Amino acid sequence: MGRSLVVPLESPTASPRRLSRTSSLMPNLDDYRVKRRFNLRRFLSIRLVTATVSVIFVLATSAIIGWISITKQEAQLRQSLNTQTAQALSLLHYEVNDLLGWADTQTTSFSIFLEKGNITTNTDPDQLARDVYRTELLYMQAQVASKPMGSCLDFFWPNGKVLGAESYFGHMDLFENHVYNDTYGLVSYYWTTPNVSLSEALNKTPTTAEYLATDVSDISLAPTCDSARYWTGLQYYVAFYGNLAMVCLDSPFCRPGNDTIIGDRIQDNLIDILYRMNQPEGFAFVIERDTAKLVSTSTYLFPAIVDADHSVTPLYAYDCNITWITSPYLSYNESQSSSFVIMINGTSYDVTVGDINSTGLQWNAFLVTPQAKDNFLRDIVLITLFMCIAATILLSLVVYLVMRSLIGLSTEMEKVSCMELESIHMREPPFSEKEAAPFLKSKVATIYFQDIKGFTTLSETQDPATLAAITAEYMEVMTAAITDNGGVIDKYIGDCIMALFNVPTKLDGHQEAAVRAAIECSQKLKSLNKIWKDVYGFELLHRIGINSGPVLAGNIGSSQRLSFTCIGDNVNLASRVENANKAFGTSILVTGDTYNGLRDNKFNSRRIGSVRVEGKIQVTQLYEVSKDNSPERSKLCKMYEAALDSFEAKQLGKAMNRTRKLMEEYPEDEPSRRLWERMREVQESGREDWDIVQTLAK
Known part of the structure; x- marks a missing residue:
């Protein structure tokens, strides 16, 4: 219902009693505007009072805290400096003992060795x-x-x-x-x-x-x-x-x-004595106590002057014309105090002097540290000013939010008193939930499989506790090598490691990173085997297969458990390539898609053969990669590929002649021996239409 306004026909001087009831129930528009102006002024006054009180409170609190802090600052700084210098001297003692103690230990060992x-x-x-x-x-x-x-x-x-x-x-x-x-x-x-x-x-x-x-x-x-x-x-x-x-x-x-x-x-x-003592703004140096001859500095200054004829003149702390050395030494020589303050080029420095006697050498160590600039009072003023501004803004915002509701409530009450009822529309805020859910997305990745050779046999012949310890150490070292090269461990399948490169995050040169990880894993395994051979009496060998190409990557699982992984033919092919090392007598094999992503001349590689996965038509080229770039290795790879090309061209006689020469020159090359066995099988079968592609079982 709309609002009705009754306008009296009498003059303004007429008695108000005729409208007294109407006036009490339905105030006129001017009265309403006056009330609104009053509320606005009240709102402003409340904000002003609140802001004033908050500023006074912050100022008082800051003044009290600042006064307490300033009175204790100097003692805390001195205590901190004493602690730091004590730690620095302890570190210096450790460095000297570590460096020169090595000489004492080696002298004893050498004398014992000479006696034998x-x-x-x-x-x-x-x-x-x-x-x-x-x-x-x-x-x-x-x-x-x-x-x-x-x-x-x-x-x-x-x-x-x-x-x-x-x-x-x-x-x-x-x-x-x-x-x-x-x-x-x-x-x-x-x-x-x-x-x-x-x-x-x-x-x-x-x-x-x-x-x-x-x-x-x-x-x-x-x-x-x-x-x-x-x-x-x-x-x-x-x-x-x-x-x-x-x-x-x-x-x-x-x-x-x-x-x-x-x-x-x-x-x-002696250059390493102060290796860890070098600081951006401080200095440290060591001298002989009796002669003041300079021994070492934190700036790697050579403690002598070298003339053109290579003659050497030692530097002394009292006349070396290096201010940060001569000033502390002369002050110490005069005061004989182990801790004092000097001024160098307008800057105050704390100097601490310590003795080094543990190695039998009589040395003194000087630590020269610039005094920290006292900006504490300035910081308190700035912090207080910031807190006042922030408190004023924050409290004004809070008051505004609170008073806005009260003003709105007061306005609505006035409307109710005037019978100006309006509908209240309540609505719920929209909420959105984003939960983890299974999904798969096409990505290009490099898939990496690594498996321990003959692990089942080892499990039957070796002590379980020993094998568990070796396996744990193996997994730790191999995982570190893979992740350091940008790989992500997908899962551990018994003694097998499956890793991914270029997913879930993009990795430039992911093919090369995977090959680099494989070579590093093989090098680290050689080092581990030297230890295991001496301690446990046996070694581990592993096989690595790498493939690159499109995969489906994402979360796979159920509402109870999800796992990020990759699936697809290229994942299956990588697993089969790892297993193909058995057939070729190799330890690291990569597919042509991975090989094509490698930079030239960074790895020494050879094409090892052509394969296809059982049930598939596509033929895949396999390559053996190595970081051995020696001329002998390059010659071996070229001779092998020449023999393989002749075999795949179905020139059996030529291929066997090349392979025979290859085996005579490199009798320990296992892939050459396997290639020779394939040629002998073809020769014995008498077939001329042999399949040059080997089939990998699923």
């Missing part, structure tokens, strides 16, 4: 000791290989003869000198790597260099066989793959019944 050998007094300085003492030289080569960034292990005789091995900055060499007189000699270097045999290294043409025959002058410090081992002073070597600062641990060694002193020496590169 046949090394004797060498009276001929021109004798080729490398030919006489190869066992000792092999031992030295193995030890320095464990410290590739800087280490040296050598044996020297009193007459100046030296034989040893050294490794610096990842480069290794064997060396022997030839003494011509008391001051001059010639040293021969044989460059090598940890994987090169000793005989192969010594057969190379050596690099020769002249040297001053003063390397064994410190032998006078050990006049008897009972003398203790001792550390030499700092020694410097230049013109290697980088300049080296080193200390040497010398130890006398004598054969029983022989009073002639023979010495062994361990050298260790």
